[in-house]
Amino acid sequence: MVRPRRSLAQHWLKSEKALKEIQQAAKLKPDDRILEIGPGTGILTRHLLPQVQSIIAVEIDADLCKYLRKEFAKAENFFLLQGDFLQLDLPLLFQENSLYPNKVVANIPYNITGPILEKLLGTIAHPNLQPYELIVLLLQKEVAQRLVAKPSSKAFGALSVRVQYLAECELISIVPATAFEPPPKVDSAIVRLTKRQIQPAPQNPQKLETLIELGFAAKRKMLRNNLQSLVERDRTSQLLEQLKINPQARAEDLSVSQWIALCNSLVDFPTTVEINGELG
Secondary structure, three states: OOOOOHOOOEEEEOOOOHHHHHHHHHOOOOEEEEEEOOOOOHHHHHHHHOOOOEOOOOOOOOHHHHHHHHHOOOOOEEEEEEEEOOOOOOOHHHOOOOOOOEEEEEEEOHHHHHHHHHHHEEEOEEOOOOOOOOEEOOOOEEHHHHHHHOOOOOOOOOHHHHHEEEEEEEEEEEEEEEEEEOOOOOOOEEEEEEEEEOOOOOHHHHHHHHHHHHHOOOOOOOOOHHHOOOEEEEHHHHHHHHHHOOOOEEEEOOOOHHHHHHHHHHOOOOOOOOOOOOOO
């Protein structure tokens, strides 16, 4: 057995309960083609393989790749891609190998959750043009709570709006740190993301993305103050009132549909802007 590497944030899932919950959340069908990110020692892979048409696993660790090739040598529906998931040209690799996954099921490295989500979903301005039907991820509990958070809640932020714009987000279950070996310092959670299409759509997705960045640049400030470098405060207040939103609202008080409505109501708004500081 390959030992987990701290440098790669490796924690082997050992809970049968969590594995079954991931399987159930994925709504597996015999013709499903699964993309698995960071299969590790293959514990989740073993549970999934008998139920699906194929698994395409992406693993960065060379030692684990050797182990996985030996472990699944007889499995004709297991395909392994060695490399950094964030750097690989997946559409090209899928095409070259005639592999076209329709779902993602994975226990992902927590230190790169944001970049993984962006690669899977795309962004508001540039969404994935061939979205996965369903994505089931085991990730850090705090991040999961942000993905499914409701407006006006403490966890609701820019990440919530961006991801909820692109996908329906569900929290399936909480997975304690003791479910892993070695146990991480935080609890985890299973989330399910299902592709969605926003209606009505924003007239200018790039403008919406910029607006969200500005709105959450200083979470404690009222939205009209965060936007005043581009839109007069009184004008923002007027628009919010027209949309039946409290003019003293903060960024986290607006739902995805309200962000879209605000964006569509703004005229002559730049689509790019320099923003200092980290986003909330």
